[in-house]
Amino acid sequence: MDHQPPPFFKRGPAPVALLCLYVALSLALLVVDARMQTLEVLRQALSMFTHPVQQFAHLPAQVFDNSGSYFASVARLQDDNAALKKIGLENVATLLRTQQLEVENERLRKLLGVKERQRASGQAAQILYAARDPYSRRIVIDKGQQDKVLAGQPVIDDAGIVGQVTRVFPFVAEVTLITDKEQAVPVQIVRTGLRSVVFGLGDGQLELRFLPANADVQNGDLLVTSGLDGIFLPGFPVAKVVHIERDTSYSFARIFCTPLAGVENFSEVMVLDPRPAITLPEPLAREAAGRPAKTLVKSGLTKKKRLKKE
Template sequence: MDQQPPPFFKRGPAPVALLSFYVLLSMALLVVDARLQTLEIVRQALSMFTHPVQNLAHLPAQFLDNASSYFAGAASLQSEGAQLQRARLEQAATLQRSLHVEAENERLRKLLGVKERQQVSGQVAQILYSARDPYARRVIVDKGQQDRVIAGQPVIDDIGIVGQVTRVFPFVAEVTLITDKEQAVPVQVVRTGMRSVAFGLGNGELEMRFMPLNADIQNGDLLVTSGLDGIFPPGFPVAKVVHIESDTTYTFAQIRCAPVAAVEHFSEVIVLDPRPPVALPAELAEEVASKDVKASTRSARAKKKRPTKD
């Protein structure tokens, strides 16, 4: 009677024998491949199958490298764009006055001793958000008392006048746009030199009020700051005339203007330094000082002459 175990329980070669066989086979293949290059074809055939697997394994690393290079490039481009925008804004104070200077040269080129215009300077500020009041045209910038911003400083962009600083906080400041109902800017028509005042309407437009019906104003006329208020430097573009209504039933003409600057959609502005007070001539300053002294003396004498109540 056969007592052999079933095939399932039959044991093959010993593990040590199998290990020795595969080690010898590997060494033989290495020697043959190094000497005769016989396995090059096999290696190339295997690489056709392993290459997609390698690419798939390298995808996470490639993705991280591409992502880092993408963000680095994007940050570099944003930095370069911000620098270019900042440079353009810093030069806006000079570029915006070209039209006004050209028109003024026609009238002043024959005059001598004309005082040179004062150079303006300022600092770039970022628009953070709009004011919460829906009926006001005001924005908040990221410059405040720590940046030596004071109320009254004019604000421009790379095109024209934007508004004026009205409230200052430690780290931010409130800018009232020229389209606000409470804002008024003394202006001058570049074509004719006529002076007036542009008032904000609160709806994104401005209006020239109290202008006679026969005023020499046309659609498309450019309005620049006249500088008569002592706040806005002269020659900065403010608005363009877009609608004129000369109805004889009214005393004055109705003149609507559109702001030149991107008042309602901008991100960076320049807060100009405040204009220094005008220095009076020596003779006029002495006359004003003497008048002030005389006025104070008269007021002191009047106080002494007043009867005292018992």
């Protein structure tokens, strides 16, 4: 009889079978998470444990940066302080006139019955690091659910719009920059008042779309937020036009812009508070809640016909 010794190592399933099983399981988790967002709670829980590890990993870089700023020259700080004082004295006349114009603007708005502009408020945040995904433009800030940060809040710096909060964790939040391919901001050209939408290209640049080829757009035009999306307050600087391609064979012109804010730089940002919801007057709200949209449209048409007959 042929007796074989027992195998030295216990053999399990074939490696190819294990590979196929793990690939199928990974694809199933990706589909379930993308469709139903079922793993969001697990992701939130894991972020609580990985946050101290991330802080410890960034500790040497923070110590190096702090030591470099600590050993800065005292003479340089004094020169900067003197320069800032000089600039402040030179701009004091403009500042005083601006304050007077703001008061006058508020008085005129009250006289004309125009609604007062919403004031911007928020909290400062520190950029920790950029996201590891090379195909997106995202950053991580040190404010999260503990600081009452919500998804959708606008993020700005001292020059203009930086991006928008898209994902919030207990201690940090993820901000999608305006240069990301999936980000769009409604804007308005300051010089002409034209409204359009600016889209990120994913390479640090922006593109102004949906403007005809003969639109009055020039290099150097300033783009500010129009506020039509209900997210960004109107009037914040967004980008500047740098290149225009006009082709008569296409209906729209290709307008390339560069962002004004330091979207690709590591610095401090401000997370603005969400805009309050627009409330309709009580009669209009009651009428809109009582009848569907089609009924409202029909009633408007009948009123127009009645006025024409009269």
